[in-house]
Amino acid sequence: MATSLTPVLHLVTCGSVDDGKSTLIGRLLAETGSVPGDQLEYARQTRRGGSTIPVGGIDFSLLTDGLEAEREQGITIDVAYRHMNLPNGRRVLIADAPGHEQYTRNMAVAASNGDVAVLLVDAARGVRKQTHRHLTVCALMGVKTVVIAVNKMDLIxxxxxxxxxxxxxxxxTASRLGVPQVVAIPLSAFAGENVTAASTTMPWYDGPHLLEFLSAWVPLADTTSSTFRFPVQFVVRAEGNFRGYAGTVVAGEISPGDEITVADSGRTAIIDRIVTYEKDLAKAVAGQAVTLTLDHEVDVTRGDLLAASGPDLVQPADRFGADLVWLGEEPLAHGRSYLLVSGSRSVPATVTSVRFQLDVESGFEHAARLLNMNDVGRVEIATDKPIPMDPYALCRDTGGFLLVDRVTADTVAAGLVRHVMRRAFNVVPHTYDVDREARVRLMGHGGKVAWLTGLPGSGKSTIADATVARLHAMGVHTYVLDGDNVRTGLNKDLGFTPEDRAENVRRVAEVGKLMSDAGLVVLVALVSPYRGDRAAARELFSEGEFLEVYVDTPVEVCAERDPKGLYAKAAAGNLPNMTGRGQVYEVPEHPDLILHGTGDLDATVEQLAKAILGE
Amino acid sequence: MTELAVPYIAVLDELEAEAIHIYRETAAAFRNPVLLYSIGKDSSVLLHLALKAFAPAPLPFPVMHIDTTWKFREMIEFRDLRAEQLGLDLRIAKNEAAIAEGVSPFTHGTHEYTRLMKTVALREGIDKFGFDAAIGGARRDEERSRAKERIFSLREPGHRWDPRKQRPEFWRTANTTLSEGQSMRVFPLSNWTELDVWRYIEREVIPIPSLYLAKPRPVVERDGVLIMVDDDRFPLREGEQAQMRSVRFRTLGCYPLSGAVESTADTIADLIAEMESSNVSERAGRLIDGEGGSSMESKKAEGYF
Known part of the structure; x- marks a missing residue:
């Protein structure tokens, strides 16, 4: 049956308990019959200290409050999801964001799916900082309709x-932020004015009450993309050579006979069937989960984007301007490799620069080098391979992404693509005739990188030096990339903060890669304290081309040796970023080789040389 | 029923599409996922949605039942029948040690019984088969404390649920990456209500155990709760005698712990009508949640679903 009303409305509620948010949501739920009778009875019979609700009345705020245990566990600051049934049959999924000042991240989560935001303002207290913050985050996350619920009208x-x-x-403020639709409703959640019934105390207001507004809401004349977008989640293979691509239509619509392009590769095909469990469909529209088959065999895998062919085809790119909402406890590190996850796609990516940090209360842009938890900022991101992404404003699903820490697997940021900066089609790597294999034939051996990581003073440079001497004598072409030496030239602009260390590692790895391609055996001697950075370095190389070598020397021995006087300086408090002192060294979990920096040098060199030569 | 501006079917379609999306993501992103099948109405819907998600291919992962050995007999018959009809790869997990010790709902408190026979059995089953994602039928409307549960709910090593480690969920994009020892619980029905489940069962004609529908059954009344005497392991108290009453079950689990409700609803349409008029929390009839104020929370921290 066709309907012009969106069946499920995603609502985000923002405001704090002080604004009367629990009471408002509780009343909406209770008066639409969306809470079970026994819970209602509980709210009728329970009273908190200081409550002014008369006997027999319902304390609506009790309907949405979490459990005591939950509060102790600290998850009351989390987004809560509830449902509400409207009298016209529409379902409202409420994402209720906590109102406390510092929880921008939770607001962002709640707003990420929101069609409509209800922003509570306490009429007696007026507009506050958090009002601006809520508006800013809603606008950022693409909420198109904001209802300003001016609560506690009874108090004024x-x-x-x-x-x-x-x-x-x-x-x-909303207009400055570009929120397309803003309506304001004067109400009293406590007295039940303009919540689920029209108020009799405010004859000067002739707009809809809140429930009426939510029931009748229709999306604005579309500002989002109506061009077909289909991220492939799963390749379905079944009997009779069946091969279909399962996923959800996230924008536009599709019918058999339509031409699509695999946006990742530029290959085109015609839609043959739209398969579902019951029957084939003549059309699939945004929101439907279906399986598509193509008229001929094209290489399509999970993560690929099927898009409508045509002049506005989305093209792969590997540089993006994006807004990030930083969620992680550890701040953003430039140059560190994260996993960028968008829909079913996941690809390594690096934040190459922070352009500014956004003050979500004033709307000002500040210069920043870092983003901390709950910060919002504009950054540039480089992906390891070109991927097709839309601007977030056109499509949330193909313009939004997560950054995932590669070691802890935590989600550290939510990203919104603002500009696609470099179409990868403009940068096509040239393939040269003299390739790696040709060089191997000439030099008699292939290139390789042995990456020596360990504490300062653990013996990396000494071991590298002696090993290179040994290999050189055997006729192997070698080079040493030594951390300190590189910092006097290529990396002299970098310091010792975690983000600079990440960039240091990235550059050394890239240089190592070039040298290895040229056929050299490269020994890297670099503290490289972070696992994530080392993992990113390894990723540049093919299997067997990269050896992670952990030089394991007790910190006391390193401090005793202290060849560069670093430990002495750190002890005197003059070196706050010293690895093993002020900064942590993350021991490799699965190194290819462990060398003991306290062992006999000859034997150690022998061990390393053998590993490099693959003996 | 009066014609609504938004027909119920449209809401169900959207919930269905969301669940299918979650299924496909789970099947593709995890190495070894499993569908936890508890034979009840939610599991029946879950199974039906899984068949839909991968059609025309068969279910790409196995199905696991946590058998406490105290389920209604009909449930086990139903399970085996469905497994055969659908060609499921059915795995059964039991806490053999506890069974050998004779743990039963009558010998142990419900909390300890549940911990041993369900929570421990589940953890052991997941470890034994090496599953890294377990799909379950929990819904956010079941209890207030579930309102903050994620769709992809992370478990730390040892199946521990750490509220602080739960990942923020944006759009349809899930971070399904796991670090060493972590696993995932996945809840495709998170946004469904109990009524949605029944209306979907009605619409899709999904087979369910007949225990959900009213029929004269032998019951005894204990502390105001009607318990069905499903087999001769049920220790009748002095003077107690099973009576035939027309009852149905709102949730199915271990028979000595499942309270029946008096009802004459013997079709799904009647049942839906009865539910719409009564409007009482689903878990009210479940005996295991009753012990202690926030026992659901503590069970979850231990690894209960």
């Missing part, structure tokens, strides 16, 4: 002037 005698003044101020 339902005064029209105060209401209008307040709304004007908020609307100015």
């Amino acid at each position: 005698d339902y005064d029209r002037g105060t209401f209008e003044q307040l709304v004007e101020e908020i609307k100015a």
Whole structure:
């Protein structure tokens, strides 16, 4: 049956308990019959200290409050998801974001799926900093409709002037942020005015009450993409040579006979069938989960994007300008490799620069080098391989992404593509005739990188030096990339913060890669304290081309040796970023080789040389 | 039923599409996922959705039942029948040690019984088969404490649920990466309500155990709860005698722990009508949740689903 009303409305509610948010949501749920009778009875019979609700009345705020245990576990600050059934049959999924000042991240989560935001403002207290923050985050995350619910009108005698003044101020901010639709409703959640029934105390207001608005809401004339987008989740293979691509249509629509392009490769095909469990469909629209078959065999794998062919075809790129909401406890590190996850796609990516940090209360952009938890900022991102992404404003699913820490697997940021900066089609690697194999034939051996990691003073340079001497005598072409030496030239612009260390590692790895391609055996002697950075380095190389070698020397021995006087300086408090002192050294979990820096040098060199030569 | 501006079918379609999306993501992203099948109505819907998600291919992962050995007899018959009909790769996990010790709902408190026969058995089953993702039928409307549960709910080594490690969920994009020792619980029905489940069963004509529908059954009344005497392991108290009453079950589990409700609803349409008029929390009839104020929370921290 066709319907013009979106069946499920995703609502985000923002505001704090002080604004009367629990009472508002509780009343909406109770008066739409969306809570079980026994829970309602509980809210009728339970009273908190200081409650002014008369006997027999319902404390609506109790319907949404978490459990005691939950509060102790610290998850009351988390987004809560509830459902509400509207009288016209529409389902509302409420993502309820906590209101506390510092939880921008939770607001962002709740707003990420939101069609409509209800922003609570306390009429008696007026517009506050958090009001601006909530608006900013809603706008950032692409919420198109904001309902300013001016609550506690009963406390200001339902005064029209105060209401209008307040709304004007908020609307100015919303307009600066580019929120397309803003409506304001004066209400009292406590007294039940304009929540699920029209108010009789505010005859000057002739707009809809909240429930009425939510029931009748229709998406704005579309600002988002209506061009077909289909990220492939799963390749379905079945009897009779069946091969189909399963996924959800995230934008636009598709019918058999339509031409699509695999945006990743540029290959085209015609849609043959739209398969579902019951029957084939004549058309699939945004939101439907289907399986598509193509008229001929094309290389398509999980993560690929099927898109409508045509002039506005989305093209792969490997540089993006994006807004990040930083979620991780550890700050963003430039140059560190994260996993970029968008829909079913995942690809290593690096944040190459932070352009500014956004003050979500004032709207100002500040210069910044770092993003900390709950910060929002504009960055440049480089992906390891070109991927087709849309601007977030066109499509949330193909323009939004997560950054995942490669060691802890935590989600550390949510990203929103703002600009596609470099179409990879403009940069086509040239293939040269004299290739790696040709060089192997000439030199008699292939290139390789042995990456020596360990504490300062563990013996990396000494071991590298002696090993190279041994290999050289055997006729092997070698080079040493020594951390300190590289820092006097190529990397002299870098310091010792975690993000600079990540960039240091990245550059050394790239140079090592070039040298290895040229046929050299490269020994890298670099503290490289972070696992994530070393993992990113390894990723540049093919299997067997990279050896992670852990030079394991007790820190006391390193401090005793202290060839560069670093430990002495650190002890004197003059070297806050010293690895093993002020900064942590993350011991390799699965190194290819462990060398003991306290062992006999000859034997150690022998061990390393053998590993390099593959003996 | 009066014609609504938004027909119920449209809401179900959207919930169905969301669940299918979650299924496909799970099957593709994890090395060795499993569908936890508890034979109840939610599991029946879950299984049906899984068949839909991968059609025309068969289910790409096995199905595991945590058997406490105290399930209703009909449940086990139903399980084996469905497994055969659908050609499922059915794995059964039991806490053999506890069974050997004679642990039963009558010898142990419900909390300890549940911990041993369900929580421990589940953990052992997951470890034994090396599953890295377990798909279950939990819904956010079941209990207030579930309102904050994720769709992809992370478990630390040892199946521990750490609220602080739960990942923020944006759009349809899930971070399914696991670090050493972690595993995932996946809940495709998170946004469904109990009524959605029943309406979907009705619409899709999904087979369910007949225990959900009213029929005269032998029951005894204990502390105001009607318990069905499903087999002769049920120790009748002095003077107690099973009576035939027309009852149905709102949730199915271990028969000595499942409270029956008096009802004459013997079709799904009747059952839905009865539910719409009564409007009582689903877990009210479940005996295991009753012990202690926030026992659901503590069970979850231990690894209960």
